[in-house]
Amino acid sequence: MGRETETNINLNEMPDDESQQLQRLILETNFFNIPQNLIEPSKHDEFEYTITVDAGNSHHTVHTSDSSAPESLRPLLEKLSAIAKEGNSQSPAV
Numbered sequence: 001m002g003r004e005t006e007t008n009i010n011l012n013e014m015p016d017d018e019s020q021q022l023q024r025l026i027l028e029t030n031f032f033n034i035p036q037n038l039i040e041p042s043k044h045d046e047f048e049y050t051i052t053v054d055a056g057n058s059h060h061t062v063h064t065s066d067s068s069a070p071e072s073l074r075p076l077l078e079k080l081s082a083i084a085k086e087g088n089s090q091s092p093a094v
Contacts, residue, residue, distance in 0.1 A: 007084040025076040026053060038064040049077060
């Protein structure tokens with residue numbers, strides 16, 4: 001079992017350009033219309049993702065993996081993964 005990484009992103013706390021890029025990716029992927037569970041029987045050594053978007057009255061979660069993610073979702077996964085890595089590489093405040 002691999003290591004879990006959780007990242008919470010508040011678009012209101014991000015620089016405008018990055019926030020707008022994420023909003024654009026969410027719209028372009030048609031995120032709120034992607035089926036909730038895309039997980040297939042797990043393949044060895046692949047990442048699984050749970051992405052939840054809360055936008056006003058809209059709330060949607062998608063569970064997917066490297067092999068089951070639709071092509072349209074990949075740019076959003078890549079951006080969110082980069083943000084998560086960036087956040088986890090910072091040292092904790094003392």
